[in-house]
Each structure stands twice: as C-alpha cells, then as structure tokens.
Amino acid sequence: MQPKHLLQILLNDTSIAQRHKIIAQKVYNNQRISFDEGVYLYQHANLPFLGVLANYIRVKRHGNNTYFNKNFHIEPTNLCVYDCKFCSYSKLIKQKAEGWEYTMDEMLTIVKNYDSQAVSEVHIVGGVLPQYDMEFYINLFKNIKNHRPSLHIKALTPVEYHYIFKKAKVDYATGMQIMKDAGLDSMPGGGAEIFAPEIRQIIAKDKCTGQQWLQIHREWHKLGMRSNATMLYGHIEEFKHRVDHLEQLRNLQDETKGFQAFIPLKFRNHDNQMSHITESTVVEDLRNYAISRIYLDNFDHIKSYWAMIGRNTAQLSLNFGVDDIDGTLDDTTKIYSLAGAEEQHPAMSTRELVDLIKSVGKKPLERDTLYHIITDYENVAFTDDAKPSYYALPVLN
Ligand code: V47
Ligand code: SF4
Numbered sequence: 574m575q576p577k578h579l580l581q582i583l584l585n586d587t588s589i590a591q592r593h594k595i596i597a598q599k600v601y602n603n604q605r606i607s608f609d610e611g612v613y614l615y616q617h618a619n620l621p622f623l624g625v626l627a628n629y630i631r632v633k634r635h636g637n638n639t640y641f642n643k644n645f646h647i648e649p650t651n652l653c654v655y656d657c658k659f660c661s662y663s664k665l666i667k668q669k670a671e672g673w674e675y676t677m678d679e680m681l682t683i684v685k686n687y688d689s690q691a692v693s694e695v696h697i698v699g700g701v702l703p704q705y706d707m708e709f710y711i712n713l714f715k716n717i718k719n720h721r722p723s724l725h726i727k728a729l730t731p732v733e734y735h736y737i738f739k740k741a742k743v744d745y746a747t748g749m750q751i752m753k754d755a756g757l758d759s760m761p762g763g764g765a766e767i768f769a770p771e772i773r774q775i776i777a778k779d780k781c782t783g784q785q786w787l788q789i790h791r792e793w794h795k796l797g798m799r800s801n802a803t804m805l806y807g808h809i810e811e812f813k814h815r816v817d818h819l820e821q822l823r824n825l826q827d828e829t830k831g832f833q834a835f836i837p838l839k840f841r842n843h844d845n846q847m848s849h850i851t852e853s854t855v856v857e858d859l860r861n862y863a864i865s866r867i868y869l870d871n872f873d874h875i876k877s878y879w880a881m882i883g884r885n886t887a888q889l890s891l892n893f894g895v896d897d898i899d900g901t902l903d904d905t906t907k908i909y910s911l912a913g914a915e916e917q918h919p920a921m922s923t924r925e926l927v928d929l930i931k932s933v934g935k936k937p938l939e940r941d942t943l944y945h946i947i948t949d950y951e952n953v954a955f956t957d958d959a960k961p962s963y964y965a966l967p968v969l970n
Contacts, residue, residue: 580629583622593622596867600626605870608820614864615812620856620893627863627894631875635896639935640874641926642942644694644727644900647683650674653700655732657766657777658846659808662700674702677713684717684724693941694900697728698763701780705733707741707748714756725942726757730764731789735781745792753796759942760793762801762836768821769814776808776847783818787825794831799943801876802832806861807840807853815861819868826871833944834874834897837861839882855886859893866894874944879921879929888933897940901926924955 583589584597596610596618606614614623652672656663675683684695695717710733714726729752738748767773768783781789790800804818826832839858842848853861866875876897879887887898901921921929923939927950930937937950 578629579625583625589622590617593618597622597626600629600867603870606867608816611816611819611864611868612812614867615815615860618860618864620860620863623860623863623867624893627866628892630866630870631894631896634873637934637936638896638938639891639930640897640938640940640944641930642694642900642940642947643690643692643923644696644942645683645687645692647675647680647695647697648699649680649697649705650700650702652702654703654736655701655777655780657780659766659776659805659840661844663846674704677709677716680713681716681720684720688721692724693947694725694727696761696900697726698730698733698761701733701736703740705737707737707743707751710737711751711755714752718756725759727759727761727942728757730761731786732764732780734789735785745789746795749789749792749796749798753798757798759798759833760790760800762803762834765803765818766805767810767814768818769810772810772814776805783821787821790831791825791829794825794829799831799833801834801836802872803836803838804865805838805840807857808847808850815864816868819865823869823871826869830871832872834876835865835869835872836876836878836899837865838878841881855889858882858886859889862890862895863893884921884929888929891930891933891935898926898930923950927953927955 580597580601584594584601592613596606596614599606650673651662652674653660653662710729714728717724717726734745734748734752738745741748743751764781765786766777768786770783773783793800802822804815806815822832822835839853840847840850842850842852862875862877869875874897875895876899877887877890877895879898882890901923927937938946939948939950941947
C-alpha cells in the first residue's frame with residue numbers, strides 16, 4: 574500500500590476546522606480557491622497547514638526540481654522622477670545621497686565585462702529619468718543584441734514603458750511591438766507593487782496604475798511574449814489587498830497565459846520613507862509564499878528572490894511552494910541593499926547556489942529565462958569537491 578500523503582492525513586483529521594478542510598479538499602482535487610478563501614487563509618491558516626498544501630502543489634508540478642539562472646543586472650540610474658514611499662531610489666531620498674546615470678557606452682561596457690562568462694540573461698531595471706526615453710532604450714537593446722545576440726534581454730517594467738510611450742506619443746500595443754523589434758525578449762515583474770488604488774495612491778502615486786500595469790503585460794503577451802509578476806507586501810496593505818492583487822494576476826493569466834513566474838517581494842524598511850513600518854516576520858513571508866502558490870493555480874513558477882530575503886529564508890521557501898530562486902548575481906543590484914536586503918553583497922557562485930538547493934534535498938537545475946534546462950546539477954561534481962559541502966537529509970513531501 575502506498576504511504577499516505579500528509580495532505581490525505583490532514584483531510585482525515587477530525588479536529589481540523591471545516592473551512593480549512595474544504596480548502597484542503599479543493600487543493601487535493603486540483604480546484605481553484607475563491608477570493609474569500611484566500612482572505613480566510615491569510616487570516617486563519619497557520620504555517621504548517623499552508624506548508625502541506627503549498628508543498629503538495631509544488632511537488633505535483635515540479636517534484637524536487639528547483640530552478641535558477643545565471644544572470645547579471647544593469648541599473649541605468651538610481652535617480653527617479655517618481656517618489657514611491659518604499660523606495661530608496663525616490664527623488665526625496667536621493668537628493669541627500671550620491672546618484673549615478675550610466676551612459677549608453679557605460680552600459681555596453683557592463684555587458685562586455687560578461688563576455689567570457691556563461692550568463693544567459695541581462696536584467697535591466699532602475700529609476701525613471703527623461704533622458705532614458707524610448708529612443709535610448711531602442712538603441713540600447715539593439716546595441717546589446719549586436720554585441721551578443723544570444724543574451725536574453727529581460728528589461729524594464731510597465732512603469733518605464735508607460736512613461737516612455739506617453740512621452741513618445743505611442744499607444745501600448747505599438748510601443749511593445751517596437752520594443753520587441755528592437756530586441757526585448759521578456760519583461761521582469763517589477764512595478765506591480767499593490768494594484769488596489771487606495772494603497773497604490775499612498776505608496777506609489779503618479780506612476781502607472783495597477784490597471785495600466787496589467788494592460789502593458791496584456792499587450793506584451795498578445796505578441797506571444799512572456800513576463801513575470803511581483804507583489805510588494807508587508808507594508809500598509811491588508812490581506813484583502815494581497816488577495817485582490819493575486820486575483821487580478823490570476824484573471825489576466827487565464828486570458829493570456831503569458832506569465833511565467835510570480836515573485837512576492839517582502840517590503841524592506843531601510844533608508845526609505847516607510848522606515849517606521851516593521852518588516853514582516855519570516856513566518857509571514859513563508860505563509861505568503863504558500864498562499865501565493867495555492868491561489869495562483871495557473872502560474873507555473875513561484876520564485877523567491879534570495880538576494881532580497883537571504884539564503885536561509887530562500888532555502889526554507891523551497892518547502893512552502895517556491896520552485897525557483899532566481900539567479901547568480903554580482904553586486905550591481907543596489908536597490909535592495911539600500912532598502913535593507915539580507916544580502917548586502919548579493920553574489921553567489923554557481924556552486925554555492927547548487928549547494929544551497931541540494932542541502933535541502935532538492936534538485937538544482939540551471940534554466941534560461943524561458944525555463945529551458947541548461948544544466949542539471951544533481952550529479953555534477955565540482956572540481957574542488959573533495960567531499961560534499963552539505964549533508965543530504967531525507968525530505969518528506
Ligand atoms: O518594482 C523597491 C521592489 C521591484 C523595495 O522578474 C522593493 O525576475 C522591497 O521586480 N522593499 C523591482 N522591494 C525588482 C523586481 C524583480 C526582482 C527580481 C526578479 C524579478 C524578475 C523582478 O523592487 C520594484 C519594487 O516593487 N522594491 N523598493 C523595498 N524597499
Ligand atoms: Fe522610481 Fe521605481 Fe523607485 Fe518608484 S520604485 S521611485 S518608480 S525606482
């Protein structure tokens with residue numbers, strides 16, 4: 574007889590609340606949970622319960638597969654015309670500090686610095702400034718592609734696109750087609766924050782609205798292209814706002830199927846205008862990963878961004894619905910270190926990343942941006958592998 578899955582044991586537990594049981598049964602039957610059930614989970618479900626449900630889905634979809642990629646970041650500038658309250662790049666904060674504004678040549682030099690490295694993706698995102706207009710980015714993408722055609726360009730968010738298209742007087746559909754023709758391969762998930770207008774108006778006023786963010790992704794997906802989605806949580810939003818955010822993403826995904834990964838971004842409170850807000854606990858972070866995994870039944874991947882949450886929470890998250898931990902990075906990603914990320918110098922070698930994944934009994938797979946497998950590291954021995962740097966533990970799914 575097959576041993577019972579933890580979820581089956583849970584379903585037979587007579588002490589468990591009826592509402593918990595209905596949700597657990599839905600997950601077991603591969604049924605979608607409702608908005609109210611999402612809010613209920615945030616309000617009442619404890620971490621072990623959520624972990625069993627989310628891990629059930631994670632293992633059913635991916636087994637122990639855990640994805641990462643080799644990428645590098647370019648942040649064109651840390652100055653910005655907007656004034657998001659959570660951001661260490663906002664204009665008010667930056668008036669007091671050092672700023673940078675890379676030229677085209679400086680950005681291309683960064684790209685060239687990686688010529689001898691086996692990176693598959695460049696992730697470009699930063700502040701919004703008038704000189705970085707549509708023409709600038711068209712030329713940047715073309716120049717990168719001329720230099721290294723195989724490098725995947727994952728660049729800019731609807732915040733930048735809304736701004737540059739408005740300035741260039743082109744509509745979203747035309748604008749995204751032009752960016753595609755210039756060499757844009759995919760869109761990262763940033764700028765989503767929280768869609769609910771009553772929250773967005775306070776923390777990120779003036780930049781694109783939630784509906785505009787969704788519309789730009791919709792137009793991009795209509796071109797057959799892929800993108801990611803994020804949610805900035807743990808500040809002034811309520812649970813209902815998080816579920817509303819997930820609901821809107823789930824609806825758009827039903828329509829276009831263009832999202833690849835959802836990345837919850839934990840609000841960090843250092844050096845910004847919301848520093849008085851206490852950050853969420855690790856328990857809340859894990860609950861949030863788990864509920865995201867349960868709610869977004871039409872998303873393939875849930876990603877934890879290790880550079881932001883730290884290696885330990887990233888490891889833990891792999892048992893709470895997460896199957897991707899982003900990439901190996903150098904230390905050019907400053908937005909997080911400024912905001913108080915765990916990793917002040919977010920660099921991890923491939924070996925470190927592989928060890929981090931293996932040490933919790935998972936299977937490390939290097940992927941490209943579109944989730945094609947580049948290398949299966951399960952049985953790869955590193956040349957300096959005298960003995961394993963981790964202890965493989967039996968893992969209960
Ligand atoms: O949109 C800014 C966030 C985002 C803070 O698609 C903050 O693969 C927490 O979207 N605390 C940009 N978060 C980063 C992003 C991203 C990261 C990694 C991978 C991908 C991907 C996308 O960073 C911004 C904003 O929501 N952010 N300040 C802060 N204080
Ligand atoms: Fe500018 Fe983005 Fe920071 Fe807002 S979050 S101030 S748009 S860099």
